[in-house]
Amino acid sequence: MLTVKNLNIFYGRKQIIENASFSIKPGEIVGLIGPNGAGKTTIMKTLLGLTKFTGSISFNNQPITANNHKALQNVGALIENPAIYPFLSGKDNLSLYSTDKDEVAELITKLQMNSYIQRQAKSYSIGMKQKLGIALALLNHPQFVILDEPMNGLDIETTILIRKIIHEYAHKGTAFLISSHVLSELQKVMTSVIILNQGHIIMDVPVSQFQERDSQQYRLVTTDNQTAIKLLTANSITVTPTSAGLIVNKDALSQIQQILFENQIWLRELVPNVPSFEKKIITVLKERRKNSNGK
Numbered sequence: 001m002l003t004v005k006n007l008n009i010f011y012g013r014k015q016i017i018e019n020a021s022f023s024i025k026p027g028e029i030v031g032l033i034g035p036n037g038a039g040k041t042t043i044m045k046t047l048l049g050l051t052k053f054t055g056s057i058s059f060n061n062q063p064i065t066a067n068n069h070k071a072l073q074n075v076g077a078l079i080e081n082p083a084i085y086p087f088l089s090g091k092d093n094l095s096l097y098s099t100d101k102d103e104v105a106e107l108i109t110k111l112q113m114n115s116y117i118q119r120q121a122k123s124y125s126i127g128m129k130q131k132l133g134i135a136l137a138l139l140n141h142p143q144f145v146i147l148d149e150p151m152n153g154l155d156i157e158t159t160i161l162i163r164k165i166i167h168e169y170a171h172k173g174t175a176f177l178i179s180s181h182v183l184s185e186l187q188k189v190m191t192s193v194i195i196l197n198q199g200h201i202i203m204d205v206p207v208s209q210f211q212e213r214d215s216q217q218y219r220l221v222t223t224d225n226q227t228a229i230k231l232l233t234a235n236s237i238t239v240t241p242t243s244a245g246l247i248v249n250k251d252a253l254s255q256i257q258q259i260l261f262e263n264q265i266w267l268r269e270l271v272p273n274v275p276s277f278e279k280k281i282i283t284v285l286k287e288r289r290k291n292s293n294g295k
């Protein structure tokens with residue numbers, strides 16, 4: 001659906017994006033993650049034909065360039081502040097971009113905007129404007145939607161609602177590219193992740209693969225953790241006690257269970273010790289910085 005090859009973007013003499021290549025398939029929800037200034041918004045703007053670049057971008061095999069936006073007919077976007085006319089009502093804003101009254105009404109209901117959609121948009125709160133911006137991005141049944149920090153200013157219930165809507169559209173084949181600093185939120189929707197650092201893509205993997213990193217450790221809770229630590233250590237098994245239980249290596253699990261069983265200590269919990277998504281991202285970025293400093 002979307003193919004980006006060897007993308008290079010300069011602002012003046014400064015290179016912002018260097019040799020970025022990636023592709024997005026129908027129904028995929030791709031999270032674009034990276035520190036401030038990494039180039040996330042720049043990539044998103046470029047996909048919308050708003051910035052000059054070298055390399056190639058194609059959508060459904062049609063090229064997108066700064067001068068050719070034809071391929072963008074099926075692309076919706078919310079980037080930075082939503083382009084909303086303040087003196088028009090929310091409904092009129094939506095109607096400007098769509099002649100399909102049923103779709104407009106459906107989106108208003110879906111996004112739970114009925115109570116204020118007839119009011120002038122200038123009276124909207126930040127969250128209301130954000131919801132209207134998301135509705136604009138979803139208008140006209142887009143095949144691909146770009147959302148830059150979509151959860152900005154949204155309360156918890158609305159965040160859950162938007163997540164549900166994104167899943168619903170993706171299920172029908174719409175692809176998404178979403179940037180967010182709220183990693184816990186992004187983690188709940190994305191199917192793959194692109195990590196960007198100083199204009200370089202340093203990781204582009206399905207989320208399942210990303211989560212498999214480091215899952216070599218298990219956390220266990222027993223009926224007597226203190227004795228368990230002594231027994232395991234005496235058997236040369238490495239144990240790291242934490243407030244949530246004992247962290248052990250996956251390889252030692254059979255031996256651990258045998259020792260505990262022989263000493264009548266029973267397992268209360270035995271789960272893979274998966275580091276938080278946030279921790280993983282930080283580890284990936286740190287590894288990258290260490291490697292590039294060592295060069």
Ligand SMILES: Nc1ncnc2c1ncn2[C@@H]1O[C@H](COP(=O)(O)OP(=O)(O)OP(=O)(O)O)[C@@H](O)[C@H]1O
Nearest residue numbers: 011012014016034035036037038039040041042043
């Ligand atoms: N119009 C511009 N002119 C010159 N430099 C720019 C312009 N827009 C962005 N930049 C620079 O490009 C780099 C990438 O900015 P960009 O906004 O794409 O980062 P980002 O990853 O979206 O950051 P954030 O998470 O803070 O939103 C930054 O160094 C920024 O200063």
